[in-house]
Amino acid sequence: MTDTSHTVAVMSHSLPHRPRISADQRRARLGRRHLLVPSTRAATAGEVADALVGLHASDPATVYLSACARLREPCAEAVDRALYDDVSLVKLLSMRRTLFAVTTDLAPAVSAGAARAIALKERATLMKHLREGTEGAEGWDERRLAQVEKEVLAALAERGEATTAELSKDVPALRETILMSPGKPYEARQSVGSRLLRLLASDGHVRRCRPRGSWTSGLYPWAPAPALPELPVRKATAEIARRWLAAYGPATEADLKWWTGWTVTDTRRALADTGAVGVELAEGPGFVADGDDGPVTETEPWAALLPGLDPTAMGWRGRDWYLDPADVKPLFDGSGNIGPTVWWNGRIVGGWAQRADGEVVWHLFADRGREAEAAVEAEAARLSGWLGDRRLTPRFRTPLERELAR
Structure with a gap:
């Protein structure tokens, strides 16, 4: 077996003349490859998802806002069709145990290279909680969990689609509750159903359907999911790493490890399997896809209003080249989730919010000049x-989003 840690070390440290890629070059690549330069905008939501590897979907609205910020003709209904009619985008609990919307072309790799491992952990965690924190007539073990899963899938096949509450009428075990964080100030009870349907989705047995209500709603019915093609794990992780480098490179090993949630060993193996090329960044050694170490032309000036948890804002662990550390506090919540951001030529320069009357308001952390002000104003009008x-x-x-929304 190849010693991949050695292979990556050779790529990173033994080349005496590694190409140096500046922060300006990184920002130029970001604008083009993330479809934020107006001339690069896409025609479909699928093109956007592929350009970014996947769209963050923990907040239902993020998928729509991220896609429409990059579409030539922004249209929430077009994103809706891709998710729920054509099903050309599928949602998978995958990288970093985060929900992503990815294209059906990439879904098998994401399933094998990230989602399966998450599903195993989710199953072990659920089984632990079921044993320790449920109140019901019967105890929970692997056999009972498997039986309840079987009953849920049968009920779902009969109904076609259903919410967790609707399925609970057919499978009473779903109404049992689990005590989470017992003894802690924030202890709470969750239904078995909410956790079990999430597990079935992680395993690829069910998928989320069009939400009840608007596209910002999190009340999803569930439906049986078609089986995804099986891929070997190593082939899948290499494909994820290859696509990520093409979209987010140059980047560091730590960036890829953070973005995927892989171990150091898995990250280094994937980089080696893609034939990643070592380059020099301001932060130190980095990587690009093979053949991607040359300069790129500067782009025309561009501005963007991106939503909270947008893939671009959450694409790297090291963010100093596009976000001033002094601006982190107002833009992030206490769990490390970034809020709505304003971008100018590859840098985060402020934040935005929507007020109760519908007005889109924004704030820049510093004066960026008239051209930037006009470009941001135009993007705010486009969003509105x-x-x-x-x-x-x-x-x-x-903090900044709350302050602006008042």
């Missing part, structure tokens, strides 16, 4: 135009 009378409140609220 396709939002229409829709009202948004981010699931993860941050």
Whole structure:
């Protein structure tokens, strides 16, 4: 077996003349490859998801806002069709135990290279909670869990689609509750159903359907999911790493490890399997995809208003090259979730929010000049135009977003 840690070490440290890629070059790549430069905008939500590897979906609105920020003709209904009619985008609990919307083309790799491992951990965690924190006539063990899962899938096949509450009428065990964080000030009870349906989704047995209510709603019915093609784990992780480097490179090993949630060993193996090329960044050694170490041309000036948890804002562990450390506190919540951001030429320069009357308001941390002000104003008007009378409140609220929304 190849010693991948040695292979990566050779790529990183033994080349005497590694290409140096500046922060300006990284920002130029970001604008083009993340479809934020107006001339690079996409025609479909699937093109956007592929360009970014996947769209964060923990907050239902993020998928729509992230896609529409990069579409030539922003349209929430087009994103809706991709998710629930064509099902050309599927949601998987995957990298970093985060919900992502990815294209059906990439889904098998994401399933094998990230989601399966998450599903195993989710199952072990659920079984532990069921044994220790449930109140019911019967105790829980692996056999009972498997039986309840079988009953849920049968009920779902009969109904076609159903919410967890609706399935609980067919499978009473779903109404039992689990005591979470017993003895802690924040202890709470959760239904077995909410956790079990999440597990079935992690395993690829069920999928989320169009939510009851607007596209900002988190009340999803469930439906049986078609089986994804099986891929070997190593082939899948290499494919994820290859696509990520193409979209987010140059980047560091630590960036890829953080973004995927892989171990150091798995991260180094994936980099080696892709043939990643070592480069020099301001932070130290980094990597690009093979053949991607040359300069790129500067882009035309661009501005963007991106939502909380947007893939671009959450694409790297090391963010100093696009976010001033002094601006971190107002933009992030206490759990490390970034809120809505304003971008100018590859840097986060402020934040934005929507007020109760629908007005999109924004704030820049420093004067960026008239051109930047005009570009941001135009993007705010573009966002307001396709939002229409829709009202948004981010699931993860941050200090600046709360202040602007008042």
